[in-house]
Amino acid sequence: MNTEERKLFSITKDALESLQLLKAALDSSITGIVITDNSLPDNPIVYCNESFERLTGYGRDEIIGRNCRFLQAKDRKQAQRDYLKKAIEAGDSCKVELRNYKKDGTLFWNELYLSPIKNEEGRITHFIGVQHDITDRKKAEHDLQYEKEQIEKIVQKRTHDLNASHEYLNSILQTVRESLVVLDPSYNVLSVNNHFLTTFKVNASETQGKSLYELGNGQWNIKPLKDLIEGILPTSNPVLGFEVDHEFPHIGRKLMLLNAYRIELEGEFKDRILLAIEDITDKRAIEQRKDDFLSVASHELKTPLTTIKGYVQLIQRLLPPTSSQKLKDVLNTTAIHIDRLNQLVKDLLDVSRIQTGNASIHADYFNVNKMVEEVIEGLKYSITSHKIHLNGQVDQEVYGDEAQLSQVVINLISNAIKYSPKADCVDISLSKVSDYLKVSVTDYGVGISQADQEKIFQRFYRVGAVQKHFPGMGIGLYICQQIIEQHFGYLWVESEEGKGSTFSFTLPFNASTADGE
Numbered sequence: 001m002n003t004e005e006r007k008l009f010s011i012t013k014d015a016l017e018s019l020q021l022l023k024a025a026l027d028s029s030i031t032g033i034v035i036t037d038n039s040l041p042d043n044p045i046v047y048c049n050e051s052f053e054r055l056t057g058y059g060r061d062e063i064i065g066r067n068c069r070f071l072q073a074k075d076r077k078q079a080q081r082d083y084l085k086k087a088i089e090a091g092d093s094c095k096v097e098l099r100n101y102k103k104d105g106t107l108f109w110n111e112l113y114l115s116p117i118k119n120e121e122g123r124i125t126h127f128i129g130v131q132h133d134i135t136d137r138k139k140a141e142h143d144l145q146y147e148k149e150q151i152e153k154i155v156q157k158r159t160h161d162l163n164a165s166h167e168y169l170n171s172i173l174q175t176v177r178e179s180l181v182v183l184d185p186s187y188n189v190l191s192v193n194n195h196f197l198t199t200f201k202v203n204a205s206e207t208q209g210k211s212l213y214e215l216g217n218g219q220w221n222i223k224p225l226k227d228l229i230e231g232i233l234p235t236s237n238p239v240l241g242f243e244v245d246h247e248f249p250h251i252g253r254k255l256m257l258l259n260a261y262r263i264e265l266e267g268e269f270k271d272r273i274l275l276a277i278e279d280i281t282d283k284r285a286i287e288q289r290k291d292d293f294l295s296v297a298s299h300e301l302k303t304p305l306t307t308i309k310g311y312v313q314l315i316q317r318l319l320p321p322t323s324s325q326k327l328k329d330v331l332n333t334t335a336i337h338i339d340r341l342n343q344l345v346k347d348l349l350d351v352s353r354i355q356t357g358n359a360s361i362h363a364d365y366f367n368v369n370k371m372v373e374e375v376i377e378g379l380k381y382s383i384t385s386h387k388i389h390l391n392g393q394v395d396q397e398v399y400g401d402e403a404q405l406s407q408v409v410i411n412l413i414s415n416a417i418k419y420s421p422k423a424d425c426v427d428i429s430l431s432k433v434s435d436y437l438k439v440s441v442t443d444y445g446v447g448i449s450q451a452d453q454e455k456i457f458q459r460f461y462r463v464g465a466v467q468k469h470f471p472g473m474g475i476g477l478y479i480c481q482q483i484i485e486q487h488f489g490y491l492w493v494e495s496e497e498g499k500g501s502t503f504s505f506t507l508p509f510n511a512s513t514a515d516g517e
C-alpha cells in the first residue's frame, strides 16, 4: 500500500468508525427514528433504530422496505394522516399525533416529527421520522377531559337544581299569605313579595332600595321597633309578635303583627333580615266579638242561676221532714249541678274580666299553710276517689289575694284528680325557695306531651286525646296563670305522658311587688 492508498484507507476507516458511533448513538436513543427514501417508489423505510423496533414490536427485517402507514393497520380514517400527507407533498416538516398499532395489535399514540432532507438541487431525497410513544400522556389527557366533562355535568345539574330551588322558594314566597320584606344591613329593602304589594297597595319601585323607615308614611319608623330590628344582626335575636296599630296610607287603620329574623340559609345571606308582616285587624276584631259574647253570655247566665240556686235552697229548707228520701236526693243532686254551673259561669266571667283588664286583686297578708289546708278540707267531702297528701310547711306569711290564690290551688288539685282516674292520691308540697313560696301539685295520671305542655295555658286549649273522656272548657289553667302572673309569680308544668304531672307555682314574699291594686 503506497502513501496515497494508506491515506485513503485511514480516511475510510475513520469514516466507518464515526458511522458506527453514530449508529450506536441512534440505537441507544429512547426515541424511535426512521428514515424513508423518497426517491424510491412509495417512500419506503430504509433505516430504523432499535428504539423504533421496541416501540412497535416489529423486527428490523419486518420494517425495512415498508411505507410507514403499515403502523396504522386498518385505522386509516385519522384527520392527522391527511395533514401529514399534505406536509409530505409540500416537502414541509410537521408534527402529528397518530393512532398506531404494535405488532401484537395494541394501540399506542405516536407523536411523530417528520423532517424532509433535501439534496443540493433542493429535491427531497429522504424523510426523517422521530417518534415518541405518548399513550400515557394521551390517556392522562383523556382522563382529564373526562373528569372535566363530568364536573361540567355536575355543575350544570347543580345550577339547574339551584335555579329550580330558587324558583321553588320564590314561588312559595310569592304565594304565602303573609307580607314578606328582605332588608340589607342598612335596613334598605332588597325585595318584597306579592302579598306585601297587594296588602299595602304599593308597587315594587316604591319599596325597593328604600329605607324601611321611609316606607309609606313612616309606619315602621317606631323607636321600640327600630331598637329591636337594629339588634337582630348583632345578636341574632329575632323580633317576635311586635304589634303596629297605625293609620296606613291607602288602606286605613290596621293592626299589623310583625316578626323579624336574621336570614340563615346554610350560612349564606347572614347579613339580611326577613320581616314577616301579618294583618291581624280582622282576627283581633273576631276575638274581640268572641270575648264580648262570652262576657255578655256569662253575665246573662249568672242572674237566673243565682235565682234558681236560691229557690232550690228555699225548697230544701221548706221541705217537710216527712218528705221522701228520693225527693231529698233529687234536690241535693240539683243543688250540686247548680253549683257546678255556677263555677263554670264564674270561670267564664273571670276570663272576660282578665281579657278586659278588669280583674283586680285584693291583697293582704295571709297564712298559706292554713289556706291550703282549708282547700284540702273543703275538697275532702266531694272527693272520695283520691287521698290528698300535704307535705311541708312555710312559716312566712304571703301577701296576695287569698281568694284568688286558693282558687288556683283548687283548680290544680281538681285537674290532678280529674286527669288521674286510675290513681288514688295527689301530693301537694309547700316550701320556701330563696325569697319565694313554692307550691307543687303532683298527680300520677295521664300526663301531658311535651308539645301540649306549651299550649295548655292558652285560653280554651284542651289536649285532643283527653277531650272526649274528661269534661271541661280549657280555661282553668289560663285563669291560674293570669292570677299567678298578677301576683308576680310563675306557673309551670313538668310532665311525662302516662306517668303523671306536677304543676308548680312560685310567689315572691316581697309584699310590695304583689300589690295589683
Ligand code: ADP
Pocket (backbone or CB within 6 Å): 415, 416, 417, 419, 443, 445, 446, 447, 448, 456, 461, 462, 463, 464, 466, 471, 472, 473, 474, 475, 476, 477, 478, 501
Ligand atoms: P279543662 O281541664 O277544663 O279542660 P284546664 O285549663 O284546667 O281546662 O286544662 C287545660 C288542659 O290541660 C286540659 O284539657 C288537659 O288536657 C290538660 N291538663 C290540665 N291539667 C292536667 C293534669 N293534671 N294532667 C293531665 N292533663 C292536664
